Amino acid sequence: MLFNNQEILETIQMVKTENFDIRTITMGINLRDCAHPDIEQLATNIYDKVTTKAQDLVSTANKIERKFGIPIVNKRISVTPISIIADACQETDYTSIAQTLDKAAKEVGVDFIGGFSGLVHKGYTKGEKNLINSIPQALATTDKVCSSINVASTKAGINMDAVLEMGATIKEAAQLTAKQDGLGAAKLVVFCNVPEDNPFMAGAFHGTGEPETVINIGISGPGVVKNVVEQIPDADFNTLADTIKRTAFKITRVGELVGATASDMLDIPFGIVDLSLAPTPAIGDSVANILESMGLESCGTHGTTAALALLNDAVKKGGSMASSSVGGLSGAFIPVSEDQGMIKAAEIGSLNLEKLEAMTSVCSVGLDMIAVPGATSSETIAAIISDEMAIGMINKKTTAVRIIPAPNKEIGDKVEFGGLLGEAPIMKVSKFNSDKFVQRGGRIPAPIQALTN
Amino acid sequence: MHQQADNSEERAVVTVLGADKVGIVAKVTTALANHNANIVDISQTLLEDIFSMIMLIEISNLKTDFETLNKELTELEEEINVEIKLQHENIFKYMHRV
Numbered sequence: 001m002l003f004n005n006q007e008i009l010e011t012i013q014m015v016k017t018e019n020f021d022i023r024t025i026t027m028g029i030n031l032r033d034c035a036h037p038d039i040e041q042l043a044t045n046i047y048d049k050v051t052t053k054a055q056d057l058v059s060t061a062n063k064i065e066r067k068f069g070i071p072i073v074n075k076r077i078s079v080t081p082i083s084i085i086a087d088a089c090q091e092t093d094y095t096s097i098a099q100t101l102d103k104a105a106k107e108v109g110v111d112f113i114g115g116f117s118g119l120v121h122k123g124y125t126k127g128e129k130n131l132i133n134s135i136p137q138a139l140a141t142t143d144k145v146c147s148s149i150n151v152a153s154t155k156a157g158i159n160m161d162a163v164l165e166m167g168a169t170i171k172e173a174a175q176l177t178a179k180q181d182g183l184g185a186a187k188l189v190v191f192c193n194v195p196e197d198n199p200f201m202a203g204a205f206h207g208t209g210e211p212e213t214v215i216n217i218g219i220s221g222p223g224v225v226k227n228v229v230e231q232i233p234d235a236d237f238n239t240l241a242d243t244i245k246r247t248a249f250k251i252t253r254v255g256e257l258v259g260a261t262a263s264d265m266l267d268i269p270f271g272i273v274d275l276s277l278a279p280t281p282a283i284g285d286s287v288a289n290i291l292e293s294m295g296l297e298s299c300g301t302h303g304t305t306a307a308l309a310l311l312n313d314a315v316k317k318g319g320s321m322a323s324s325s326v327g328g329l330s331g332a333f334i335p336v337s338e339d340q341g342m343i344k345a346a347e348i349g350s351l352n353l354e355k356l357e358a359m360t361s362v363c364s365v366g367l368d369m370i371a372v373p374g375a376t377s378s379e380t381i382a383a384i385i386s387d388e389m390a391i392g393m394i395n396k397k398t399t400a401v402r403i404i405p406a407p408n409k410e411i412g413d414k415v416e417f418g419g420l421l422g423e424a425p426i427m428k429v430s431k432f433n434s435d436k437f438v439q440r441g442g443r444i445p446a447p448i449q450a451l452t453n
Numbered sequence: 454m455h456q457q458a459d460n461s462e463e464r465a466v467v468t469v470l471g472a473d474k475v476g477i478v479a480k481v482t483t484a485l486a487n488h489n490a491n492i493v494d495i496s497q498t499l500l501e502d503i504f505s506m507i508m509l510i511e512i513s514n515l516k517t518d519f520e521t522l523n524k525e526l527t528e529l530e531e532e533i534n535v536e537i538k539l540q541h542e543n544i545f546k547y548m549h550r551v
Contacts, residue, residue: 003466003509003542003545003549005496005498005505005507007545007548007549008466008468008507008545009468009498009505009507010549011540011544011545011548011549012468012470012538063520066519066520066523067519067540067541068540068541068543068544069538069539069540069544070544249551250548250549253547253548254544254547254548256547257543257544257547261543321551
């Protein structure tokens with residue numbers, strides 16, 4: 001067993017000056033045994049199960065934080081998609097279920113609870129229809145609840161009816177939370193090829209292939225990667241990729257250690273480490289800054305997609321060596337409002353929606369935390385979603401859209417959510433309309449890539 | 454620090470960061486001794502011009518527990534105005550060894 005001082009100090013420096021932390025320990029909880037035709041009984045079942053299973057989550061995470069000296073920023077819960085649990089209910093308004101989840105989350109002290117969700121890529125059940133109708137009110141009347149809807153997959157194609165409906169749902173969610181700049185829409189994400197074990201919000205839920213309970217880990221380390229990239233300004237691409245790989249290995253190992261330790265202490269199986277580089281609004285903890293450190297004047301300029309492709313691939317290679325249970329989204333995130341460098345790039349006009357869309361074809365996860373004018377029509381939002389879903393469907397990858405049509409805001413304004421959600425300038429959308437396209441109805445067929453058997 | 458592998462022992466790393474001044478080593482080692490934490494190795498180095506002292510300690514036979522020792526070191530940190538970190542050795546094993 002050998003440590004040298006340099007290694008010890010390197011670890012300490014990562015935390016101290018480069019914002020390295022574990023973004024989240026997310027406990028997945030199966031709620032399928034909570035189903036009941038009476039919505040009040042269902043709520044009681046959910047509350048009791050969540051507060052029992054997760055009662056020690058926060059205190060355990062705090063202990064692990066102290067044991068290893070690594071901050072664990074968020075503790076979260078993901079549950080079985082509520083559309084499945086509530087399908088048997090006579091009641092059609094599921095808002096009260098979201099409120100129960102909120103109450104349970106507050107009781108156990110977690111930061112977010114995800115799973116007010118449904119998977120409708122091929123069509124709706126009654127429960128999924130009810131759930132989508134309940135989303136705006138559910139998000140407006142809760143603090144911790146996150147919602148996600150999967151509307152497309154490589155195997156099923158794109159459910160364009162759902163895409164159109166989500167355009168309207170997102171607008172309504174923003175409108176009902178107008179006083180908070182449309183915060184409701186920041187807790188709602190639309191997916192293609194959604195992973196069932198993602199620990200990150202707003203898209204976390206406990207998939208049907210998952211065990212009774214599970215511990216998933218999300219790491220965060222853009223600041224650390226940025227720092228090592230900055231130290232080799234003249235290195236060629238091979239050296240650059242190698243350096244990022246090595247760093248990704250180290251930070252993913254910490255995720256693996258924290259996951260294994262939490263699993264052991266809570267006696268719950270360890271699911272996955274999501275090796276995504278998740279930025280925070282803190283200065284320097286930015287994926288955009290990493291790309292800029294590679295030699296781009298500002299994120300969004302020509303070369304950005306190539307730089308991001310290199311980064312994302314190197315992170316995966318290093319991370320996959322560090323853990324045998326990599327899962328979730330596992331790629332670099334490019335949420336605009338949550339990344340100081342992205343915010344700045346959008347403000348000075350070097351980053352626009354079109355470039356972001358191109359970037360999402362080479363990384364996870366999609367158009368994330370983008371604020372657009374409040375007057376943007378629900379059809380235009382649906383069309384933006386459909387583009388992103390097409391990228392995911394054709395490339396057999398996860399893509400997502402989390403877009404905030406900020407009520408009463410226009411180009412030049414900005415939205416402020418605070419905390420990890422950050423702030424964002426309003427970005428421009430195309431002035432040409434796509435109404436007739438998104439209103440056609442039906443499903444964009446699954447692509448030829450779906451025929452793999 | 455060159456150590457032989459020994460799986461029966463649980464160890465932790467104590468790092469002290471701050472301006473060098475009289476009595477730091479004495480105070481930290483006294484606190485460790487009070488908890489029956491044996492110091493296996495000790496060394497000093499500079500991190501970006503900041504004084505740092507790194508100790509490898511055995512924590513298998515602590516009189517109290519890791520949490521209590523950590524709390525006491527945090528109190529000491531405020532008292533002598535330096536940064537003291539207590540971290541289980543596994544964090545370094547995981548990060549720096551394949």
